Amino acid sequence: MKLTPDHIFMILNIAGLSLMFVNWLQVVDTAGFLLLLFLAVMFVVRKKNNHPLVKKIIFIDLFVTVIFLLILDSSTAESALSFLLFQSMFFGFYPVVLLVGYHVFDRQFSSLVLTISVTLIGLVLSFWKNEWSDRLKQRDSFSKKNFELESLQSELTTALAQVEQMSIVAERSRISADIHDNVGHEIVASYITFQTVRKVMEKDPEKALELFDKSMNRLNVGVGKMRDAVHNMSAVTFTGVDRIRQICENYPKVPVIFLTSGDMTHVSINIWHVLETVLNESLTNVMKHADAAFIQVELDATKHLIRLFIENDGVTSVTSSPGSGLRNLRYRVVTVGGNLTFDIDETFKVVCVIPIN
Amino acid sequence: MIVFKYALLRNLRSSFSLFASCIVPVIFIFIYPEMWIYAPEAGVSMIAYLMLLSSYLLVGIILEDQIDGSIIKILASPVSTFSYIVQNLLASILPLLLQITILVIVGQVRYNWKTEFTFGVAVSLLLFAIANIAFAFCWNMFFKSKETSKYTFIFVVISISLLSGMVVPIEALPVFLQNMGAVSHPYWLMRSINSLTLNGLNLEFWLFQIILILFAAAFLILGGKRRTI
Numbered sequence: 001m002k003l004t005p006d007h008i009f010m011i012l013n014i015a016g017l018s019l020m021f022v023n024w025l026q027v028v029d030t031a032g033f034l035l036l037l038f039l040a041v042m043f044v045v046r047k048k049n050n051h052p053l054v055k056k057i058i059f060i061d062l063f064v065t066v067i068f069l070l071i072l073d074s075s076t077a078e079s080a081l082s083f084l085l086f087q088s089m090f091f092g093f094y095p096v097v098l099l100v101g102y103h104v105f106d107r108q109f110s111s112l113v114l115t116i117s118v119t120l121i122g123l124v125l126s127f128w129k130n131e132w133s134d135r136l137k138q139r140d141s142f143s144k145k146n147f148e149l150e151s152l153q154s155e156l157t158t159a160l161a162q163v164e165q166m167s168i169v170a171e172r173s174r175i176s177a178d179i180h181d182n183v184g185h186e187i188v189a190s191y192i193t194f195q196t197v198r199k200v201m202e203k204d205p206e207k208a209l210e211l212f213d214k215s216m217n218r219l220n221v222g223v224g225k226m227r228d229a230v231h232n233m234s235a236v237t238f239t240g241v242d243r244i245r246q247i248c249e250n251y252p253k254v255p256v257i258f259l260t261s262g263d264m265t266h267v268s269i270n271i272w273h274v275l276e277t278v279l280n281e282s283l284t285n286v287m288k289h290a291d292a293a294f295i296q297v298e299l300d301a302t303k304h305l306i307r308l309f310i311e312n313d314g315v316t317s318v319t320s321s322p323g324s325g326l327r328n329l330r331y332r333v334v335t336v337g338g339n340l341t342f343d344i345d346e347t348f349k350v351v352c353v354i355p356i357n
Numbered sequence: 358m359i360v361f362k363y364a365l366l367r368n369l370r371s372s373f374s375l376f377a378s379c380i381v382p383v384i385f386i387f388i389y390p391e392m393w394i395y396a397p398e399a400g401v402s403m404i405a406y407l408m409l410l411s412s413y414l415l416v417g418i419i420l421e422d423q424i425d426g427s428i429i430k431i432l433a434s435p436v437s438t439f440s441y442i443v444q445n446l447l448a449s450i451l452p453l454l455l456q457i458t459i460l461v462i463v464g465q466v467r468y469n470w471k472t473e474f475t476f477g478v479a480v481s482l483l484l485f486a487i488a489n490i491a492f493a494f495c496w497n498m499f500f501k502s503k504e505t506s507k508y509t510f511i512f513v514v515i516s517i518s519l520l521s522g523m524v525v526p527i528e529a530l531p532v533f534l535q536n537m538g539a540v541s542h543p544y545w546l547m548r549s550i551n552s553l554t555l556n557g558l559n560l561e562f563w564l565f566q567i568i569l570i571l572f573a574a575a576f577l578i579l580g581g582k583r584r585t586i
Contacts, residue, residue: 021540028536030548030564037571044578 005129009090012121013043016083024076032076035068039080043087055091058084062096082115089122090129153335160270178229186222190215240264240272241299244279244308248297251283257294262301271354274336275299275308278352281329282310290314290348301356308352315348326350360431360441364448367418378411378452386456386463393468398550401478402523404460405485405546408453409518412489413496413510415449420497420506442581446490453486477553477562481546484569488542491573495580517541542572 017040024032042061046054062084069077088096097119193215201208238246241264248256279297286292292314300307326342333340338354368374382404386393393400419442422428431441461479464470470478493510500506518524520538527535527547538544549565556562 024539025536028539030561030568033539034564034568034571037568037575041571041575041578044575048578 005125005132009125009129010047012086012125013083016086016118017043020076020079020083023079027075029074029076031068031072032074035065035074035076035080038064039083056093058087058091058093058096062088082118085115086118086122089119090126092126092130094123157270157335160273161268164269175229179226182225182229183222186218186225190218190222193218239269240267243272243276244297244299247276247279247283251287251295253287254293254295256283257296258299259296260299260301262306264299264301264306267301267306267356271306271336271356274332274338274354275306275352277332278308278329278340278350279310281325282350285325286312286314286348294347303356305353305355307354308350310350311347313347315344315346358444360436361444361448364418364445365451368415368448368452371414374411374414374417375452377407377414379455382407382411382456383459386460390468393464397464397468397470397474397478398554401460401482401550402547404456405482405543406518406523408456408482408486409489409514409523409543410511412449412453412486412493413507413514415452416446416490416493416497417503417507418449419445419494420500420503423497424501424503439581442494446494449493450486450490453489454483457482457486473557474553477558478550480566481549481553481569484566484573485542485546488569488573488576491576491580492542495576498580517543520544522547542569545569545572 017036020036020039024036039061042057046057065077065080065084068074069081085096088094193211197208197211197215200211241260245258245260248258283295286295290312292312295310295312297311298307298309300309326340330340333352333354336354338352340350340352343349343351368378385400385403385407389400422431428441432438457479460482461475464478465472465475496510496513497506500509517538520530520534521527521541521544522530522538523543527538545565545568549562549569552559552562552565
């Protein structure tokens, strides 16, 4: 259990009430016990209810205690004033010290010291509590922001997967329509003509030859349209493993050795995007902070995960904590369920493992 | 008042609870007539002692509800926690009110008590009964096991009844223990009855009643926390 100002306050209150009870045992007056019990009940009420207004009922305690002191002249009331002063300081009702202070100076020196001590303790606890509350509020605020960011990230990841799926479906429809509209008509027409050629071949060979040439022409046109369709379908920019290879080939300082293994056809676009970011950031770091003579990038895919391994020999300093860029990278990898680790030994290694499904 | 009705029925169905909270005190009121006539404060203290013990049996149904999980079903219905607690406590206090009524009627009619004394006893015992029920309720709220709650309660009740002068006079205790019982409500009942016997209904007597009310309030506030239900 973490010790908080509220715990200390509660313990000191119970100790105060106990001391007042021990003090009461020396006089055993009914009024004194009545006051003691009243203060205990009010303390429990305040303890049970956290509403700020409830704290203000300490003025009722003060009022009742002053009445007991002035009218019934109860010795317990004198101790109670110090007790209430302590509580008032804790709740931040600092002017109370002026109300009670006038009486304190009439009392013995030891009582004065006790009262000043409990007032100071109350003040210190009050400051501690304020700092504690501020820190809690700050932590809550950070937690809220973090939660919002995580929610946003999660929504974006979901949206990305949906967009990817929709793009695939749209592209498939477009290909289907292209083949049907352009290539399909020509092939079907040629097919029908070839059937006619078969029928007229024996009766009218010249006519059959003419039809055969027409069919061949139509097929030729169809093949041309298919070539055009395939040409239109091919991607303008590189994606997937090709993009990774392109990044490695375009690295300007030193040649990057790029090795791949495994079947990468079932790796989704968003995972490729994360891998590309990891590679870009790693190579940029090498360019900025290290004088590497050797860089190797390995990409291995299995049925369940894909692993990107980047190694360079340009270690300039040995540090155990990653920088903000690498921390952000780790965060991005974690959001897609993967893991990013760094190892600094003779070479600097970055290993990124992401589950495919 | 459906909770009140069934809490009362449950209390009455328990033969041991009925026997301890109603029959034994009523029998006790009718035996030892000399004591009731010449030293009624001794009889009242014994009745109070029985009330202290039986209050646990009467309030025990709240703890039973908590342990067997019935409380979850009850609070899932449109019954607030406050209403549930108040109705249960009312049902628990009813048998105690019955024995107080019988005691004051029998005391007034059969043992010729003074009206002032009868009234004072009625008020003191009524407030004591409320404080008792609140005490047993508060005690139960600190425990999750019925056995632990029961045996520690008995231990505490025996201790406070000794320290408060219910069983033996306070003067018979060692000096340093004579006023230690002030932290318990029975001590103030005994002082209230002694004051009533010696001085009648004076200011001191009413101060004792206020202390009993404050004890009841403290117990109810301590015990009435929602999470413990």
